[in-house]
Amino acid sequence: MNSYAVFLRGINVGGINIKMADLKAALEATGFDGVKTLLASGNVVLASELGPAAVKKDFEDCLRKSFGYDAWVVVLTAQRVSELVDACPYPDDDKSTHTYVTLASDTAMLDELDAAGAALEGTEQKRLGPEALAWLAPAGGTLDSPFSKVSSKAKYKATTTTRNLRTLIKVREAAAALS
Helix, strand or coil, rough: EEEEEEEECCCEEECCCCHHHHHHHHHHHCCCCCEECCCCCCCEEEEEEECCCHHHHHHHHHHHHHHCCCCCCCCCCCHHHHHHHHHCCCCCCCEEEEEEEEEEEHHHHHHHHHHHCCCCCCCCCCEEEEEEEEEEEECCCCCCCCCHHCCCHHHCCCCCEEEEEEHHHHHHHHHHHHH
């Protein structure tokens, strides 16, 4: 069995509301094991014999069939989540700054987003790997930060999702418990 973390894009915001108990039940009915949801923002850990691409396909198909929306997810192994958290040079808890990690299922789109962010004045970011980019935002000003405005463009919707570093640490711990 492989342990995975799956990050959903855009649930429980903008009219797509899914109860975590319903999500868990749908995923278990699809055949995933050890399903655990974390927070209401679309973080799931699970176990499967499938490889990452097949987990992504089955997971997105489950969401589309069970909840009727055009779903996109980023799937990472538990080991990869741990590596990304360890690679992040920014603090997980700071009163003036929040650390975010944008995760991508398409490296080319993250390359483009990375370049766009690097061109912004005052943006601090670090590529953690082909599928992850860490960046900083002022506390209380995340949505107004220049990088947040760029990363929220519609063209990134199907391939990226962003999490606070503290959330990734919680996901790492939950995914490690499956192993």
